[in-house]
Amino acid sequence: MRAxxxxxxxxxxxxxxxxxxxxxxxxxxxxxxxxxxxxKPEIVVKLGHVAPMTGPQAHLGKDNxxxxxxxxxxxxxxxxxxxxxxxxxxxLAEDDAADPKQGAIVAQKLVDAKVNGVIGHLNSGTTxxxxxxxxxxxxxxxxxxxxxxxxxxxxxxxxxxVMANDVQQGKSLGEFAVKQGIKTVAIVDDRTAYGQxxxxxxxxxxxxxxxxxVATEYTTDKATDFKxxxxxxxxxxAELVFFGGMDAQGGPLAKQMKELGIKAKFLGxxxxxxxxxxxxxxxxxxxxxxxxxxxxxxxxxKGPAFREKFTKKFGGEIQLYAPYVYDAVMVMADSMKRAxxxxxxxxxxxxxxxxxxxxxxxxxxxxxxxxxxGAISIYQYKGGKLEYxxxxxxxxxxxxxxxxxTDVKEMEKVGADAVKNVxxxxxxxxxxx
Amino acid sequence: xxxxxxxxxxxLVQGSIYALVALGYTMVYGIMxxxxxxHGEVVMIGTLVSITVAGSLIEAGMxxxxxxxxxxxxxxxxxxxxxxxxxxxxxxxLRNAPRLTPLITAIGMSIVLQNLAMMIWGRNYLTxxxxxxxxxxxxxGANFTAIQVIIVVVSATTMGGLLLLVxxxxxxxxxxxxxxxxxxxxxxxxxxxxxxxxxxxxxxxLGALAGVMVGSYYEIAHYQMGFMLGLKAFxxxxxxxxxxxxxxxxxxxxLGIIEALGAGYIGDLTGGxxxxxxxxxxxxxxxxxxxxxKPSGLFGEKTGDRA
Numbered sequence: 001m002r003a004x005x006x007x008x009x010x011x012x013x014x015x016x017x018x019x020x021x022x023x024x025x026x027x028x029x030x031x032x033x034x035x036x037x038x039x040k041p042e043i044v045v046k047l048g049h050v051a052p053m054t055g056p057q058a059h060l061g062k063d064n065x066x067x068x069x070x071x072x073x074x075x076x077x078x079x080x081x082x083x084x085x086x087x088x089x090x091x092l093a094e095d096d097a098a099d100p101k102q103g104a105i106v107a108q109k110l111v112d113a114k115v116n117g118v119i120g121h122l123n124s125g126t127t128x129x130x131x132x133x134x135x136x137x138x139x140x141x142x143x144x145x146x147x148x149x150x151x152x153x154x155x156x157x158x159x160x161x162v163m164a165n166d167v168q169q170g171k172s173l174g175e176f177a178v179k180q181g182i183k184t185v186a187i188v189d190d191r192t193a194y195g196q197x198x199x200x201x202x203x204x205x206x207x208x209x210x211x212x213x214v215a216t217e218y219t220t221d222k223a224t225d226f227k228x229x230x231x232x233x234x235x236x237x238a239e240l241v242f243f244g245g246m247d248a249q250g251g252p253l254a255k256q257m258k259e260l261g262i263k264a265k266f267l268g269x270x271x272x273x274x275x276x277x278x279x280x281x282x283x284x285x286x287x288x289x290x291x292x293x294x295x296x297x298x299x300x301x302k303g304p305a306f307r308e309k310f311t312k313k314f315g316g317e318i319q320l321y322a323p324y325v326y327d328a329v330m331v332m333a334d335s336m337k338r339a340x341x342x343x344x345x346x347x348x349x350x351x352x353x354x355x356x357x358x359x360x361x362x363x364x365x366x367x368x369x370x371x372x373x374g375a376i377s378i379y380q381y382k383g384g385k386l387e388y389x390x391x392x393x394x395x396x397x398x399x400x401x402x403x404x405x406t407d408v409k410e411m412e413k414v415g416a417d418a419v420k421n422v423x424x425x426x427x428x429x430x431x432x433x
Numbered sequence: 434x435x436x437x438x439x440x441x442x443x444x445l446v447q448g449s450i451y452a453l454v455a456l457g458y459t460m461v462y463g464i465m466x467x468x469x470x471x472h473g474e475v476v477m478i479g480t481l482v483s484i485t486v487a488g489s490l491i492e493a494g495m496x497x498x499x500x501x502x503x504x505x506x507x508x509x510x511x512x513x514x515x516x517x518x519x520x521x522x523x524x525x526x527l528r529n530a531p532r533l534t535p536l537i538t539a540i541g542m543s544i545v546l547q548n549l550a551m552m553i554w555g556r557n558y559l560t561x562x563x564x565x566x567x568x569x570x571x572x573x574g575a576n577f578t579a580i581q582v583i584i585v586v587v588s589a590t591t592m593g594g595l596l597l598l599v600x601x602x603x604x605x606x607x608x609x610x611x612x613x614x615x616x617x618x619x620x621x622x623x624x625x626x627x628x629x630x631x632x633x634x635x636x637x638x639l640g641a642l643a644g645v646m647v648g649s650y651y652e653i654a655h656y657q658m659g660f661m662l663g664l665k666a667f668x669x670x671x672x673x674x675x676x677x678x679x680x681x682x683x684x685x686x687x688l689g690i691i692e693a694l695g696a697g698y699i700g701d702l703t704g705g706x707x708x709x710x711x712x713x714x715x716x717x718x719x720x721x722x723x724x725x726x727k728p729s730g731l732f733g734e735k736t737g738d739r740a
Contacts, residue, residue, distance in 0.1 A: 224653070
């Protein structure tokens with residue numbers, strides 16, 4: 001009984017695979033979209049999405065996936081036409097468990113499945129090794145949340161991100177600490193590519209400003225007990241504890257600081273700027289600060305509408321990166337439309353030329369694939385809510401990067417102009433609100 | 434000096450948690466020579482059940498302390514049933530199979546339970562309702578809380594109670610007999626199926642207790658919390674001599690203190706060459722050294738036929 005329909009499904013899948021190879025004109029039209037007999041040929045665009053769906057960061061992974069699902073549903077509802085054919089987007093969601101090894105395995109799986117593009121991964125630690133596989137296969141990759149600078153510094157033409165990187169974020173956090181009149185800081189990181197990278201950039205920024213780093217301690221992205229390292233930090237009497245890592249560790253860390261009678265302030269990056277952090281840290285988080293790349297959703301023209309759509313569809317709050325992932329999908333689709341092709345080799349150059357007015361920012365990429373002029377906003381945890389404090393930076397992406405390509409000088413100028421434009425655009429958007 | 438004291442307190446509390454979980458491992462191993470790798474997951478389920486029960490009772494307006502007790506009892510009962518079920522479904526059919534088979538089943542059950550918990554409780558972190566008033570103590574510059582004292586006391590009394598059970602009751606005698614030689618014990622009229630089931634049930638009840646303790650200490654729970662905890666507790670049990678109840682307790686406390694001191698002083702000891710990212714190394718180096726010179730663990734009896 002079951003054998004027959006699955007055979008049909010298989011042949012349909014095979015037909016899709018063929019059509020993706022560029023022979024879409026011959027694709028069987030009637031089977032392509034059951035229920036909606038269309039006159040035009042339809043092509044299926046497979047987008048891979050990778051984030052941890054199991055493990056300690058599964059809640060963030062699901063949030064990312066929801067962002068992608070929302071974007072894909074909207075694209076399909078809108079009905080895009082590329083190269084004269086109707087396009088149907090399909091999401092291949094994979095789980096990398098925030099583990100670099102598994103990240104590479106699922107990346108290979110997506111490459112073998114011949115996806116047209118990849119959205120993700122969530123973590124820098126998984127994104128960096130996976131990006132090589134995508135680059136070798138020529139598959140464009142846009143991450144909505146991997147902020148480690150190394151991701152785009154490897155010289156891969158396929159690697160993009162729609163979020164400010166940690167060079168910008170670490171610098172802004174450092175500036176903020178200096179502004180708070182802090183003299184001595186302790187730094188804790190979780191030894192992941194993200195946590196370590198952010199902590200290193202923060203250290204550079206505060207040391208350059210003459211602050212003293214009195215303790216450097218480490219934990220892991222699976223730890224629950226931080227008392228041993230916190231006791232050591234207590235003995236140094238640091239005025240501020242900076243944490244490079246995610247909310248699942250940051251929350252308990254803040255709580256245990258309080259239990260040990262540590263009076264120091266807590267400061268963290270985007271990984272702890274979540275509702276989950278406050279839930280886990282309880283009252284210990286009250287009055288502390290964290291940062292997020294970009295501007296707060298409320299201050300963006302399309303922000304509140306996105307939040308409403310999201311909560312209506314998934315019945316829960318946005319955890320963290322969902323809007324960025326949503327934008328990443330939209331940028332990918334937008335590039336396909338501009339290139340009028342769904343073939344990676346053809347629409348990849350178009351991604352670099354993106355100028356897309358997304359939910360999170362006016363998205364443009366520099367020559368490395370980094371978001372141009374990413375701003376960093378500081379938030380304070382207040383009464384169980386994240387309260388916007390100020391936006392720092394919006395400075396041009398650090399161009400003193402290792403493997404710079406040829407036209408850096410020229411790009412620098414263009415980049416600076418673009419940054420000015422973005423700054424003005426965001427300012428205008430804020431005022432409009 | 435206050436730092437040293439604080440680190441020892443940190444280690445003692447952490448170690449008592451390891452010990453409480455390690456008792457479950459060692460109890461099952463002592464009787465049937467099986468390492469029940471799903472024990473960490475039993476602990477996790479204990480925590481999550483108590484959160485659900487206590488949380489919903491508190492929401493229904495029950496006093497916090499009463500709801501806490503109800504949560505604890507519910508989780509102990511649930512875990513006892515789970516332990517019994519595990520033994521019945523996953524281990525009893527394999528009692529006469531080669532030793533590797535039940536070990537693999539144990540790992541399989543651990544994965545099954547984790548995913549089951551993920552389906553029931555979701556991927557998000559859950560916060561544990563605070564059962565106990567937040568009382569902070571300060572002693573010579575070291576801070577500790579009421580729950581930390583309770584954890585240490587509970588795990589010490591539990592171990593004492595277990596020792597009494599094993600050496601002073603009829604069930605204990607049957608357990609020791611089964612441990613020595615199941616075939617002969619059954620010839621002497623011991624119902625070994627019941628004895629082994631009892632070991633699993635008691636071990637799981639301890640796991641539930643440990644789960645509630647862990648939950649109320651860190652006030653956070655997650656479907657994957659059992660894995661690392663189980664691994665550390667297993668290490669503690671091996672360190673103390675697996676199969677030996679007092680050994681599990683001492684192994685746990687020792688492991689906790691070594692970890693805390695390791696994390697606190699490794700940087701100073703090596704002049705900054707190694708940081709607290711190497712804190713686990715201390716515990717495992719000690720484990721390797723103990724196993725090299727005393728393969729049966731610190732307090733283990735020589736049981737050459739049990740690997």
